[in-house]
Amino acid sequence: xDQSAHSLDNPxxxxxxxxxxxxxxxxxxxxxYHPDVxxxxxxxSDAPEAWAALGQLLxxxxxxxxxxxxxxxxxxxxRAQPVGVIHQMVATRRDACAADDPGIVTLGPDDAxxxxxxxxxxxxxxxxxxxxxxxxxxxxxAQGRLIAMAGERMHPAGHVEISAVCVDxxxxxxxxxxxxxxxxxxxxxxxxxxxxxxxxxxxxxxxGLYERLGFGLRQTFFLTxxxxxx
Numbered sequence: 001x002d003q004s005a006h007s008l009d010n011p012x013x014x015x016x017x018x019x020x021x022x023x024x025x026x027x028x029x030x031x032x033y034h035p036d037v038x039x040x041x042x043x044x045s046d047a048p049e050a051w052a053a054l055g056q057l058l059x060x061x062x063x064x065x066x067x068x069x070x071x072x073x074x075x076x077x078x079r080a081q082p083v084g085v086i087h088q089m090v091a092t093r094r095d096a097c098a099a100d101d102p103g104i105v106t107l108g109p110d111d112a113x114x115x116x117x118x119x120x121x122x123x124x125x126x127x128x129x130x131x132x133x134x135x136x137x138x139x140x141x142a143q144g145r146l147i148a149m150a151g152e153r154m155h156p157a158g159h160v161e162i163s164a165v166c167v168d169x170x171x172x173x174x175x176x177x178x179x180x181x182x183x184x185x186x187x188x189x190x191x192x193x194x195x196x197x198x199x200x201x202x203x204x205x206x207x208g209l210y211e212r213l214g215f216g217l218r219q220t221f222f223l224t225x226x227x228x229x230x
Contacts, residue, residue: 085222
C-alpha cells in the first residue's frame with residue numbers, strides 16, 4: 001500500500017488537517033466538522049487529554065460521531081452510544097473513462113433544500129444543512145424534482161469519499177445509484193485522487209453494488225456517537 005493510503009486510517013482527522021480545515025474546528029488533540037456541515041469528529045489519540053479536548057468541542061445536546069478501530073471507552077464526562085460497524089471500501093480498479101451522462105446534473109447551493117429533503121426521506125447517512133459544501137454533488141431529476149444524488153464528503157489529502165448515495169423509493173431499481181457513483185469515481189480519478197467510501201456493515205445491498213463497481217474492503221471501523229454526560 002502506498003504511503004498516501006495511510007491517511008484513510010483516520011480519515012476524519014486527516015481531512016480536517018488538510019483539505020477541509022476550513023469546514024471544522026479544533027486543535028492538535030481533537031477536531032470536528034462544524035455541526036451544520038457534518039457530525040464527525042476525531043482525536044489524535046485516545047489519551048485523556050484528547051478526550052477532554054473533544055468534550056470542549058461539544059455543547060449540551062450535541063453529538064459527535066467517531067470512527068475507531070476498537071470500541072471506545074470515554075471518560076465519565078462523556079457518554080458513548082454505539083451505532084454499528086462501518087466498512088471502509090476503496091476503489092480497486094480504474095475503468096476506462098465513461099462518457100458524460102446527459103441525465104446527470106451538477107447540484108449547487110440553490111439545490112440544498114431538495115438535497116436535504118431527499119436525504120431525510122431516504123436516509124443514506126448523516127446529511128446536514130451545509131453538507132453540500134464538502135465537495136461536488138450530482139443528481140438526477142425527473143418530473144421537476146430531485147430523485148437521486150451522490151456527492152463527495154471527507155477529503156483527506158489524496159483521497160475523496162463518495163457519500164450520500166440515495167435514490168427516491170419510487171425510482172429505485174433503474175441504475176441511478178451506480179451511474180452517479182461511476183461518474184464521481186471517474187472525476188476523482190481524473191483529478192489524480194483515489195475514491196473511497198464508508199457503508200454500514202449490515203447494508204448488504206449497498207455493499208453488493210459497490211463491489212460490482214470495483215470497490216473492495218480496506219478496513220472496518222466502529223461508529224460511535226459521543227455526547228456530554230448529563
